[in-house]
Amino acid sequence: MNLIFLGPPGAGKGTQAKKLVQLLGIPQISTGDILRAKKEEDSPLGRQIREIMAEGKLVPDEIVVEIVKERLSQPDCEKGFILDGFPRTIPQAEALDEVLKEMGRKIDAVVYIEVPEEELIKRISGRRVCEKCGEEYHVIFKPPKVEGVCDKCGGRLIQREDDKEEVVRKRIEVYNNSTAPLIEYYEERGLLKRIDGVASMEEVFARIKKALGIN
């Protein structure tokens, strides 16, 4: 299955995509994760990405499209993939259509996770990630067994730089202006699956499986 996970920052895209990865055995392609790794590189590109992400803005379409194109051509994507956090603009969606067409493939469904803004702020302000392995936690909704320590690898749990309140507001604004138009884009193409994302992680997962016809 070739899927897109769409939704505002903090909606639960990463959380749900990872659950589906376990179930279906197809890779999650998170442009956020790929860009976070790239921004550590000591190069002009690394620096450019670092500055943009720190402000909560979007990395230019050409850069992100190139990354995704390269990633989709890897053999583990042959069985399917979950795009998490891409596309985020109409030009990215159009570029993706083009790339998939060249590959003779297409998107099967777009899972749109709807969560109101007050709830997003709660989720993002409590989000913690493992410095070492990237596993995600929430101080209230998904706490680690030992405070500040990753259950999986013992790594230190940190708050993402761009999860600080001022940057979060900016990211939500960017989402509303640049990404929300994709809802209509995929609705028109008959691909959109609307999921009410306000429920426990397990319940949201059950809703997604139902919408995709997976039992």
Ligand code: ADP
């Ligand atoms: P996104 O990838 O859309 O930005 P995440 O999956 O990282 O969102 O979730 C944001 C934060 O909210 C994380 O700390 C995660 O543990 C928590 N979270 C995810 N889904 C739920 C849920 N259904 N209820 C409560 N908290 C959630």
Ligand code: ADP
């Ligand atoms: P979230 O879903 O929690 O907002 P992500 O990890 O998906 O966070 O994205 C973090 C940051 O990475 C974004 O604020 C943006 O700067 C950059 N980014 C990720 N995906 C894209 C994309 N498709 N286009 C442009 N910038 C992106």
Ligand code: ZN
């Ligand atoms: Zn870890």
